Amino acid sequence: MMRFLMGVVATLVLLLAVGAWVVYSGRVDVSADTPHSALVYRMIETAREKSVERAISHALAPANLSDTERVRRGAGNYAAMCVECHLAPGKANSEIRKGLYPEPPDLSQPAKSQADVAARQFWIIKHGIKASGMPAWSKGGIEDDAIWDMVAFIQKMPTLTADQYAALVESSDGHSHGGVADDNHHGEAAVQEAPHGHDTPGQVSGKQAAPAVVKKKEHDPNDGHAH
């Protein structure tokens, strides 16, 4: 019995030593342009899905999720914050999306899994996904309500044409969320807005914000950026 236990301990120590050697010798490939092996990818994917599934078991989508007002408000935020990674009707693949690993899903296509899809999207947008490029938008000050608006919009997006998408973005209040008054990385439109800017002050400031979003969109491929 004693010899058996010694054998188990020796094996564990050896495995730990091999693991440490692999890490410290620099043999873990962290480049984003080399894919994981199928097994590692599968393990990460399973861990992600199980983790999200567990976390959302009590999350309830608002009853008015498909309201056109929510969809409209979500459109402006989506165009301002998400489109480069997740595309939109009529939007060509982007440089950032091509380079990210895992590749951000194309949200202009219908979602693959239908079970709890709204709660799952809400959770992912709010909390992000570690080491993937998907940010935890709540850390940037986006409030739950604004996140649900984006979920409402994402659910609608696969049914939109490029023109309908552009019209919806234009009609929305632009980019709004609360809590970034001391953080100007989203640009002036966001900084000027108070918390819940999409509800009350958003009616006024939204008119200023909308052109800023459109301008941002047009700016990208055409001027200033060349390679």
Ligand code: HEC
């Ligand atoms: C810098 C790129 C980037 C930006 C910007 C970004 N995302 Fe993501 N997002 C990702 C990546 C990468 C994943 C996939 C993560 C994974 O599979 O581990 C993802 C996953 C998601 C998912 C889960 C999709 C699915 O069905 O599995 C949703 C929903 C989502 N993002 C919504 C958004 C929204 C809404 C925004 C804007 C507020 C946004 N993302 C901005 C990179 C990004």
